[in-house]
Amino acid sequence: MSRKVKVLLAGAAFAADLHADAYSRIRDKAEIVAIVDKNIERVKELALRYGFTGYVPYSDIDEALEKTECDVVDICLPNFLHASVAIKALEKGFHVICEKPLATKVEDAVKIIETAERMGKKVYYAEDWLGSPALNKALELIEKGGIGELKFIRARECHSGSHSPFAQTIEYCGGGAMMHLGIHPVGFVLALKNNRWESLTALTSGGLEKNLMHKGMEGEDWSAALIRFEDGTTAVLEANFVTRGGMEDYIDFYGDQGCLHVDLTFSSALRGFSIPGFDYTVEKAELTTGWSRPAVDERYNLGYVSEIAHFVDCIQKNCDAKVGLRGIDGLEAVKVIHLIYKSAREGIHIKNEALGVR
Ligand SMILES: NC(=O)c1ccc[n+]([C@@H]2O[C@H](COP(=O)([O-])OP(=O)(O)OC[C@H]3O[C@@H](n4cnc5c(N)ncnc54)[C@H](O)[C@@H]3O)[C@@H](O)[C@H]2O)c1
The missing domain is CATH 3.40.50.720 (NAD(P)-binding Rossmann-like Domain)
Incomplete structure (x- = not known):
């Protein structure tokens, strides 16, 4: 086309x-x-x-x-x-x-x-x-052997709570922080390992009265999952709504020859101090007064610009998106999130039956 x-x-x-x-x-x-x-x-x-x-x-x-x-x-x-x-x-x-x-x-x-x-x-x-330039650069450096063999990933998306009324109930949202925010680190590591996860275990705050801060929210406001992949790589993934001061999107890669740290939200080239406050600094920043790091092009940094450009390109060529951005990757991410909830609810370690792990 x-x-x-x-x-x-x-x-x-x-x-x-x-x-x-x-x-x-x-x-x-x-x-x-x-x-x-x-x-x-x-x-x-x-x-x-x-x-x-x-x-x-x-x-x-x-x-x-x-x-x-x-x-x-x-x-x-x-x-x-x-x-x-x-x-x-x-x-x-x-x-x-x-x-x-x-x-x-x-x-x-x-x-x-x-x-x-x-x-x-x-x-x-x-x-x-998956459209984030910094994460794609990190993957390129890893691919070229810059940190040796990748062994461990730690990734999280956290902030103080969604602005959307639809994020408050399980019926509308499908879960709590792990479904709403954790789906980013989950989807990202699954893409990195071509969905070949082997086993997982998780904990969540549990929702409503059991939550750490958001007692009226049906879904959990704190959650963490441990995932092991078929090749032995492990990942710790975290999502919560108890993080004040702006959205944290942090991803750490550890290899046997080095490491890489990615900060998608607070790593701006700008650093400033304001008494009246800047008009905007980063997503979910509750204050913009005092010292802050206003994002230069937040939407580009977070990957929306490249992701949409990739989809438009794929539609013109009538082809699938890259791994992580296909419908089946979205399905795998939803499956894994629900297994994270099952693990936390039942206190069990879950094996990936689709890989034949028992
Ligand atoms: N990728 C990301 O980083 C990211 C960030 C924010 C939201 N999201 C996702 O984007 C989606 C939308 O989130 P949002 O924050 O914009 O939500 P929102 O609640 O702010 O807005 C939803 C919009 O949908 C409209 N709407 C609701 N029901 C409708 C209906 N039946 N017909 C037509 N319009 C209807 C509402 O009027 C509202 O304008 C969610 O699935 C959310 O998970 C993704």
């Missing part, structure tokens, strides 16, 4: 803004032909922010899917809507880009993949960490 990729953007809030920014940087390759959000004002504001014109605004997802002629539906809606919207979009003959998690339940994620196969369409799973 040599013409521009036509996108129906589903959602017009936080995640949709991240994707809209990425599309706005590749106007020669992609165009937003429709935007849908039940809050129509958000649709108009989003389009205005990025100077999108010639798009059709919708407030009803079914009407948008019915009336829009596009190549791909980009799903930036709350987690519980991902599966139903993805399946409808695929059945209409559109490709799908889907924000994390692919679905709240494993069986729904399986249905998405089955529908895509039946319809001969692609599912692109938007795990932004």
